[in-house]
Amino acid sequence: MPSSSGNSHLIRYYSKLIETYIQLSLYEEAEATATRVLAVDPSNLVVRLKRGHARRRIGHLIGALVDFETVLSITPKPDTAQVLHHDEALRQRDIVVDVTGCSYTELACAHPSQIAEFSAPLLPSVSHSSDGEEPTIPTRMFLDEPLPTNCRFYNHLGCRRGKKCLFSHAPDARSVRDNLGKNVCLYHLVEKCKWDSFNCIYSHSKDDLPSEYTIDDDTSKPAWWTDTARVEAVRGLIEKRDARRKKIHEQNEHARQRNIESNKKSKKKKKNTDNDTDNDSHQSTDRNASGSNRLRDSSSSSNSNCDETTLVIDWETESESDGELEFEDVESPDLDLLSYGIKPCEHEEAIALIVALDNLHA
Incomplete structure (x- = not known):
């Protein structure tokens, strides 16, 4: 039997999924997901508070009041986030009490069966068996692992691999659960899915989706996918969410490109610096070599000039002597x-x- 501590990363994922459902006004899905998480971790007050909020928006006022009172029954630790959760539960409880016109004690006396129904799963401290000695064990003690890609077989004909499947069987923010546990495409329900029923990894069948929900006073409320106004509202919320995600993705891509370019510039600058250092060393070596070459050239040129001067002097001496002889003959x-x-x-x-x-x- 896995412990709740072993499912901590899964509980965080499902808690975020519940919050996403609430933002998209998918309160029925938020309540169902929260109930599933509480079956694994009944002491999670954050998930219970979110379930109470979803129940209040649906119209399950008694169930919402039970969740808020359960959160308020635990004394929060000072200077922690539990204080904020306690204050939020107190504010939400006051809203429900104002709407119903009666307190939790009065509702518990008037509707004990409904209080017991909406209290499940109970906290470990109050979850006892019929004899009052041993705490009862929740019937479902595991959560589906959320993986990057959803399992197409699980959402269509069924997956035979079970937990050994390499694809996800968990719900996500792009689908809703039907009564068989399959994930129905959320974009198909709002008529925005770009894939057909065969190519989409989610189910496009509405047969196993509940057509209505039963609220506290035994009246039925139609499901949101059967109400045109609700479908239009959910479509607008999904478009806004996708626009935000697209903007964040573009910003992340621009930041990644800037980082790549800056790294390239830094590497190029470092390479140029190394090349300049090598060129300076080569130039100094060349200067030394050229200096020695110039010394050798100057010495050789000086020797050649001396020889040429001697030859010129000899030639001038011979010409002068010839001139003197000629001068003696003529004059x-x-x-x-x-x-x-x-x-x-x-x-x-x-x-x-x-x-x-x-x-x-x-």
């Missing part, structure tokens, strides 16, 4: 004699040469 030979320290008049050959030259010019 007066007296300059050459004077350069050797010989005066023309002091040497006999020089005198004879001068005389010969004079005669020649004469």
